[in-house]
Amino acid sequence: MKKICIIGGCGHVGVPLGLALAERGFDVTLVDVNAGAVESINNRKPPFKEAGAAKILQDRIGKNLTATTNVEAVKEQDAVVFVTGTPVDEHHNPKINDVLKVVRTYLDLMNKEQLVILRSTIFPGTTGLIAELLRDKFGSAKLAFCPERIVQGEGVEEIFNLPQIIAPSSEEAYIEASAVFSKIAPKIIRLEAKEAELVKLITNTWRYLEFAAANAFYMMVEHEGLDFYTVYNALKEDYPRAKHFPSAGLAAGPCLFKDTMQLSAFYQNNFFLGQSAMLVNEGLPNFLVDQLEKKMGSLAHKKIALLGMTFKANNDDVRESLSFKIKKLLEFKMAKPLTHDPYAAGDFMPLDEVLKQAEGVVLGTPHDEYKNIALSVPFVDCWGFWKRV
Template sequence: MEITVVGGGYVGLVTSVCFADMGHRVRIIEIDPQKVELINKGIPPIYEDNLEEILKKNIGKNLTAQSDYQFIEKSDVFFICVGTPPQEDGSANLRYLSQAAESIGQALRDSTIFQVITVKSTVPPGTTESVVIPAVIKSSGRTKDSIGFCMNPEFLREGRAIKDFKNPDRIVIGGNSDIAIQVVRDVYSGFSAPTITTSLKAAEMIKYASNSFLAMKISFANEIGNLCKKLGINVYDVMNGIGYDHRINPYFLNAGLGFGGSCFPKDVMALIRLAEKNDLDPLLLQSVIAVNEKQPNKIISLLKERIGSVSGKRIAILGLAFKDNTDDVRDSRAIPVIQSLLDEGADVVAYDPMAIASMKIYYPDIQYRNTAGDALDGADACLVLTEWPEFRDIDTCFDRMKSRVIIEGRKILSIEGVEGICW
């Protein structure tokens, strides 16, 4: 099929290369000309495991990128994958979505074939009906029955997105007609995962509810972990024990610093604001955020219990990305930790295998090192904030510290004498 993907960011690029690898002919529209140039050279502008390999395999063959909306009028399906960043109050900013819908409509003015506009961006329930459909119809001048509309949420984990795309738990397609849904079904032909077809609003809510539930599991594990810490219980033993219950399962029960990234904080807050706009008081969702915001303070408190004032102390930070196997630092729990240390006069030295360049945007003036050992050199204490597998093998490097005070925000180290935020 002929597919146009609007947005060459994380979701858009992963979606594009995977569809192209399936044999579809894919065109990416990305307004940033530098990203377009990189993509067309086979260089992904983001890090994601296996992404570069698949991009190079398909670019220039059945995959291209451009910065305008030319030559897309014959596409069978459009996937809108633009960002919906949070506004100041936490609600979703739909400006980019509206602009994309209007631009697609203008490009389809002279088209005479049935085409399907599919939203893959995470949007509040009702957005496709209230924003996308009116924008496309108005700017295209076409009738509603000549264009189909669907919502096809993504469930990709950063660092494992290619694997998740090719091996989905389920495929969710919400649509305004059976014909539109069938077109999107055909795009995914060959997948063995169950396909759930719903209304547009239900598909939009499935995405929000999924992310909010996973965030809730993390905050639940952290709240239990904080209590276990006080009682001298290993929270990982507890979570392992409850995770065997098939009604719960073991995923997203790793207690620690909390959740970050581009999805969970943003989506939970957007759902909170949506509930409040509908005169509801979402107590559980509010608590999920409250627990998450407090967790970074606990590692700072533990640190001060061990070394006293951090003013003038050299604190090594291992791990800057919000999780392992990505260079993404958006809403990383390392950010509030570093900020607290700087506010109290600490000398921060940091290392991350992938995310140093990304964190320099936030903190250009702290010291960065190329190895964990160099970051640990002469440190008064070390905080481990990301569960990078390579940290598991660190041993003698900790001997380079001035004092061997090591506190984990993520349970990854395999050495003795380490304290954890929740264990």
Template sequence: MLQELLDKIDNKEYTVGIVGLGYVGLPLMWTFHSNDMPVLGFDIDKEKIKCIENGTPYIKHLGEEMMQKLAGSDRCDATTDFTRLSEADTILMCVPTPLDEHREPDMQYVEKTAMTIGEHLREGQLVVLESTTYPGTTEELIIPILESKSGLTAGEDFYVAYSPEREDPGNVNFDTGSIPKVVGGHTQEGIELACAMYDTAIVQTVPVSDTKTAEAVKITENVFRAVNIALVNELKVVFAEMDINVHEVLDAADTKPFGFMKFVPGPGLGGHCIPIDPFYLTWKAREYEEHTRFIELAGEINTAMPQYVVDQTLKSLNAHKKPMNGSKVLVIGLAYKPDVDDQRESPTFKIMDLLEKYGADVSYYDPYIPEIKPTREHPNWTGVESVKWDEETISQFDAVVISTNHSDIDYKQLAEWSDCIIDSRHEMNGIQHKSDIHIWQA
């Protein structure tokens, strides 16, 4: 079985099955398809399947051209019919791993997907988990489910590996195919097969000793970012009190050719990884009676940043002799990062919730998100539409909060149209503005 699958992979005659066609699965589908592999995508969302069949983009930064090529290809198919999992030679799991209401891992999507795969698993297949998770997930959760549902034995009848996704939505310098892939296997055969598979489409594979190590790699990458972002966020707060521009400090420090890596402060953490992954590790560490105090402190600092931005909004309104209660406040940027339509875990939601809690009349503007999509954490905003970008609309707001700095927003116009701007992204720096404007810059 092993050699048969290796031969299929070497000859590019194998079919890749991808479960979950979101921000990870869809780019992965495109990457394998672009390298001449047949791809079979699975998702429970019928609308996503229709979009793939019709060539209609549902993730803006991936573009229309890609979707049309997938729709017109005889090597790409997408379905909600999970009985077709047996048609795939390799199955990649790309499903969400959020936190629950207690800030603990919510593994329901991974568990349900593993159960479904197990029900249709056949001998000789390779199953790879790509979802970010805590060390031990593949061995302790995935493999037992697959074995119990299929009656097969991992490492003998089928193969298992873990390879963490490293997507960075909107990054123009790196895409799925150009980012090295860390791979850990349940057995040596699992590593061998997974590396061979990814080698057909990814620039480089980086094998590690086992699945637990590969899972720890992804957690470490995101903990590193979370901790360093917390550091500069704390410096921002401290330096602001000292009337020191933290961005000027960071720019100057960044000229040091060694021993320094620049991170930038902001209104809080967003996206599918950095706000979540550190909590997966702190949760797992408790099983070993270990405490991740440093990581937890970083989480506290980053979680507090939306409140800090709202406090500055209150002060800025006060400088204009206006109360927060009853003021019209516009928040710019719902996406968690510039130039994408990804609203997952965006700190903008927390900022809007806090503003509304203090009595403000809150609206948002985002050219990438014309209408707010449903979220589990902030259902009250579902269906709310972005305001228009024109002088008549923007000038009616008592204050404008820049939460996400999309590059195609005209900040010079903003300076002309608003006289109270709370800039959490340092976007207004150097922009000429009228003398009576009040700008708080992060």
């Protein structure tokens, strides 16, 4: 097993995997429809912020790593990895057909000797459907579902330290997929397809529930007129069982909400805990805008700084960020949001200009750049990032 291509290879999951495989000696081709991202990779520049990516990219590109929009590259590979997105529809159901459609697009270019690896987060049962597609086409399926569990932004560093789950369709698929992943992962965990699909979804949903619990307590304590972080710090201080209690914060991004919805759809909308978590996390922006209004009176015609537009700190990814929901809510109040982000591309203002004009502030994302800002106007910070006055 030497040559591996990654479909969706210039995305947030494809890049860390491609770099890790190239670092360990595989010949890696990143295939992606995003021509800009392909060009960026070939120009030795990671298309997004990812710790440790630039160094490996500069080291490997043009040697055993390349990126292309040419789908024909799939023909020459020993293994084909699919890591394209897995959206949900307007009824909160996974768009399984989108996943199947991508695989179908490449099927005529593939052959039965190739190992097929699914790495996207998929609805339980999807691996089985793709195995059927392969059997229809080739008479057999050499397939393995190998989910990605890295944290975005630190994936290149984390990928070498996480156990890899492998759910193969056959013994041969297991042996070949293990040969690939044992080069980058310290341990392999073998599961059946549906078990592995659920591991991935439950992992993300568990994280989403943790944030929802913190956010529910934040709203409860602050509603009472008390400072949540006085309570939070006291409950955590030297108390081992509260060690992993996260701070409150906007729980967003392309995975956690979507994957909680997938589990909810999987359990025929009986996953009340997950649905409650969605209400809590999606309701936090409303609570924050109301908090600001309580401090400032009517927000109409007031200039409000909204600092941080990405879905997580010190990252440049704005996908599904709840800062945009806060912006919309401020506009409903006829306020004038002044947005800033140090990393994300967008129609944002310079920080000094925002701070000069702001009559109130909402902290959307606790980027390090904001830590030492001195504020003399009312502000709302659910993260406990700034000292309260």
